[in-house]
Every structure is written in C-alpha cells, then in structure tokens.
Amino acid sequence: MQIRGIDTPVLEWTGDALAIGLFEENTEITGELAQLDEKLAGTIQELIAETEFEGKAGSKAVTRVGSNSPIRKIILVGLGKAEDLKLDAVRTTGAAIARMANKEKVKTLGISLPIFNNDPAATAQAISEGIILALHQDNRFKSDPEDKGIKLETVDLLGCGGQDAAIIRAEQIGSGVILARELVAAPANSVTPITMAQTAEEIASECGLSLEILEKEDCEKLGMGSFLGVAMASDLPPKFIHLTYKPEGTPTRKLAIVGKSLTFDSGGLNIKGVGSGIETMKMDMGGGAATLGAAKAIGQLKPNAEIHFICAATENMISGHAMHPGDILTASNGKTIEVNNTDAEGRLTLADALVFTEKLGVDAIVDLATLTGACIIALGDDIAGLWSTDETLATGLKKASEKAGEKLWQMPMEEQYFDGLKSQIADMKNTGPRAGGSITAALFLKQFVKETPWAHLDIAGPVWADKENGYNNAGATGFGVRTLVNWVLSQS
Ligand code: BES
Ligand code: MN
Ligand code: ZN
Numbered sequence: 001m002q003i004r005g006i007d008t009p010v011l012e013w014t015g016d017a018l019a020i021g022l023f024e025e026n027t028e029i030t031g032e033l034a035q036l037d038e039k040l041a042g043t044i045q046e047l048i049a050e051t052e053f054e055g056k057a058g059s060k061a062v063t064r065v066g067s068n069s070p071i072r073k074i075i076l077v078g079l080g081k082a083e084d085l086k087l088d089a090v091r092t093t094g095a096a097i098a099r100m101a102n103k104e105k106v107k108t109l110g111i112s113l114p115i116f117n118n119d120p121a122a123t124a125q126a127i128s129e130g131i132i133l134a135l136h137q138d139n140r141f142k143s144d145p146e147d148k149g150i151k152l153e154t155v156d157l158l159g160c161g162g163q164d165a166a167i168i169r170a171e172q173i174g175s176g177v178i179l180a181r182e183l184v185a186a187p188a189n190s191v192t193p194i195t196m197a198q199t200a201e202e203i204a205s206e207c208g209l210s211l212e213i214l215e216k217e218d219c220e221k222l223g224m225g226s227f228l229g230v231a232m233a234s235d236l237p238p239k240f241i242h243l244t245y246k247p248e249g250t251p252t253r254k255l256a257i258v259g260k261s262l263t264f265d266s267g268g269l270n271i272k273g274v275g276s277g278i279e280t281m282k283m284d285m286g287g288g289a290a291t292l293g294a295a296k297a298i299g300q301l302k303p304n305a306e307i308h309f310i311c312a313a314t315e316n317m318i319s320g321h322a323m324h325p326g327d328i329l330t331a332s333n334g335k336t337i338e339v340n341n342t343d344a345e346g347r348l349t350l351a352d353a354l355v356f357t358e359k360l361g362v363d364a365i366v367d368l369a370t371l372t373g374a375c376i377i378a379l380g381d382d383i384a385g386l387w388s389t390d391e392t393l394a395t396g397l398k399k400a401s402e403k404a405g406e407k408l409w410q411m412p413m414e415e416q417y418f419d420g421l422k423s424q425i426a427d428m429k430n431t432g433p434r435a436g437g438s439i440t441a442a443l444f445l446k447q448f449v450k451e452t453p454w455a456h457l458d459i460a461g462p463v464w465a466d467k468e469n470g471y472n473n474a475g476a477t478g479f480g481v482r483t484l485v486n487w488v489l490s491q492s
Helices: 031-039 043-050 087-103 120-135 164-185 193-207 216-221 225-231 278-301 346-358 373-379 391-404 415-421 437-446 481-490
Strands: 002-006 015-022 060-064 071-078 108-112 154-158 210-214 239-245 254-265 306-316 328-330 336-338 364-369 384-388 408-410 454-458
Touching: 002 120, 002 164, 015 087, 031 043, 043 060, 043 071, 060 087, 071 087, 087 108, 087 120, 120 154, 120 164, 164 193, 164 278, 164 481, 193 210, 193 239, 193 254, 193 278, 193 306, 216 225, 225 306, 225 328, 225 346, 239 278, 239 346, 254 278, 254 346, 278 306, 278 364, 278 481, 306 346, 346 364, 346 437, 364 391, 364 481, 373 384, 373 437, 384 391, 384 437, 391 408, 391 454, 391 481, 415 437, 437 454
Parallel strands: 002 154, 015 071, 015 108, 108 154, 254 306, 254 364, 364 454, 384 408
Antiparallel strands: 060 071, 210 239, 239 306, 328 336, 384 454
C-alpha cells in the first residue's frame, strides 16, 4: 500500500472511493463539494439525507455512485464540532476510513479531510499513522487466516501535496509501533530473551545502531544480583540488551529508554493463581517492546540526540533453581533487597537496568514497564501512570503523549509510602502493602537512580486492548512507542 500527498482538486480526483470528512452542524455542502455532488448527480446530498448524517464524531456512511462515474463509492466520516477537533481525532478518522475502505474492497482511495491547525504536515502524518496502524493485521500464527489482508493499493491524501516527508515519518513510526505490537502479541514460546536480543541485532544492522549484549556472566561481573535473581529459574539465558543510536553530528542531548522485558511472568514461586491472567503474561515485555519499537523508529528518523535503549530480558519461572520467597538479593549499586514476593519481579530486573543506565551519564532516563496490576486498578485499561523526579521531564512526556494520543496520568511520588517497603533484615523489601501498590513500585525503582532526571511509565493497562478502538486493533497496542518518539524529537 502506498500513501501519497497530492493537490489534485476533489473535482478531478478519480478512483474507487473518495472519503470526505464533514464537521457536525456543517453538513451542508458548499463550494468544491457542491460541484462534486452535482457531477455525481446529487449522490452526496442523498447519502446525507438518507442516513441522517450529522457529522457526529465517529459517524460514517457509504454509498455506491452510479456507473460511468469517475468515483465508484463515496464515504462520509463525521468529524464532530470543528472547535473540538484534536490531532488524535484526525488519526482516528484516518483509521476509520481505512477500515471502511478495506471492508468495501477499495483499491484506490482518496481522502479529503480539513487541514488540522493549518498544519498540512501534522495532518498528513496523523492520517497516515491512523491508516497504517488500523490496517496492521497479525496473521503470523494462523495457518489459514479468514481475512487475507489488505486490498488497498493506493491512498491519496487530497490537499497534502508536498507532504512526502510527513508520510514517510508516519511509515517509520508505524514500523516501530508494529514491531512493538508483534513482540507483545507473540507468545512466550516465540519471543524469548534470545529472540529479543536477535530483534535488537536486526534493528542495529538495519538502522545503523550499535549493540552490546551482556550475557549472564557479564551481568554477574557487574554485580546485577537483582536481575539475575529473577532469571535463575528459567532454562533460557537472560540477555541484557543495550542498543545505542548516535547522530552524525554532536548530539544535543543524551537520553535513555529502559523497558521491562519479562518474556513471561509466571509469578515465580509466588505463582500466579487462577484468575490472575497468567495466560496473558507474554505481554510482560511490553516496556521492552516499546523500547525496541522506539529504537526502530528513531533509527530511521535520525534525530540529533544520542539515545540508549536498554532491555534486561528474562523470564520469571519456577524450578529447583528459583529464588525463594524471602531470599535477599544484592543489586549492582550494592543495595540489598528482601524478596518478599517473587511476583514483584519487574522492579528487580529494572533495578539493575536503571543502575547500568545511570552510569552511561545520560541527561534523562525514561522507563516503561507493565509493572503493577495496581496501576490498572487506579487508572483503568487505557491510561498509563507517570511518576517522575523531574517536573520538566514529566511535562515533556505529557506533551509528547498528548500529541501521540497515548494517555498518561501523573501519579504522586509519595515518599512516605516507602515505609511500606522497609525490611527488618535488608535495605528494603520488593513489595509493600496492597494499597498504593503502583506508587510503592515506583518508589522502589527510585532507589536505583541517584541524580539523573528520571520518569517511570506503568503501562500495564494500555499495553493491551480487549477490543478494536480507533487505530488500535484488538490485542497488543504498541503503547509508548509514539510517545517516546515525540519526546525524543522534542529533545533534539
Ligand atoms: N507483570 C505483573 C503486573 C501486571 C499485572 C501487568 C496484570 C499486567 C497485568 C507484575 O510483575 C506483577 O506481578 N505485579 C504484582 C505485584 C505484587 C506482587 C506486589 C501485581 O501487580 O499483582
Ligand atoms: Mn509479576
Ligand atoms: Zn511482571
């Protein structure tokens, strides 16, 4: 499928289907559209009247145009009130049009939407992202998929002539989001610490990043007892992945992205019980998937900042080698941790990942993790929690997420709650009381970052979608990639 920005007037465009966006309370067609309607023998007016189309956000209508017409079908999409239009609604509209066009077996599609905020580049990018993300189908694990794939061959964005760079950006970012989705969606017998390292290797060679893989012995030498404690029970070797993107010139900033990368979380000896969603725990590397997805996108976008991508990948399993509940682990910064719950493993892996990252001397660290069920209880399925020690960093991430349409909500770094992690015998426990569980998890991580501005995103909710919504399909969302990309671009 090819997306192109063109300046062909609506009246002259020909193809299988033309999609037109209309604002609420403004479905009276005028100007160019009125002329087009005339040319199509009143089809558009008729469609509006027959379907009582009011331009409400998310509404749509489609009809066939009489034969001999230069356009086979007309698709109308409602944009809601003009003053309420957000960039993410443009993205969602692109997705809705693409889904409809695919269902209608359209091969050549034209899209005529208003330019958002007088910004044709942002408009073209958002529509393209919506199309690419909505049409992504993951048939890797089906021997005979019902839906044989995309019929769309070309999509013309009318009024977006000269926006090729924006469309390419959408494709590059889209490839990162899709990588993240496919990593999360793949089961634990397919995506393992070994394959995650291989994926990093592919990104490195495709996009010219440098890659360092620390094997178990390397991690031992660095004293990563916390990460390795989690890795002990697995038959698979842990892989500590460190990808580095360096720009051509002098970088403006040095930044780091760290992702929780549990390719499976059984809970360990505190094994996850019935109803715990253990069968969904292949997605426990969603933070790492977003990290690798962002690396893939950033490797193509080539911003002027140096970016480090870190994934401490392992499984949380049970075996005779498993850490016992109550074991004391020593992290690479010397801090000791009483593991009062082996199911709070993500923070144990992140502890050593954060210590390693801070030693790189970066200006800011952002970690992403499917860290706590408590965060889902607090914010629901669609919103990630944000904790930060630095307001500038928090603000930058909130702006980036707003632009991406990925929802974040800042949560308190309530120092007093650290009391809940006090241990009789070690420097801290890895688990506190049930109440405020996502906050104590963030406070635990904070023990492993000394002074670098740091932010933590708990993405346990939005990493997965139960049903299709906007440009997200049911399943893995690739949450975080677009926020990370926007944040990095805002820093360079
Ligand atoms: N990976 C889970 C968190 C999770 C739960 C992600 C549900 C997505 C959906 C994490 O490792 C975990 O098990 N957390 C425990 C922490 C508890 C033992 C303090 C939890 O949230 O129950
Ligand atoms: Mn767990
Ligand atoms: Zn986990």
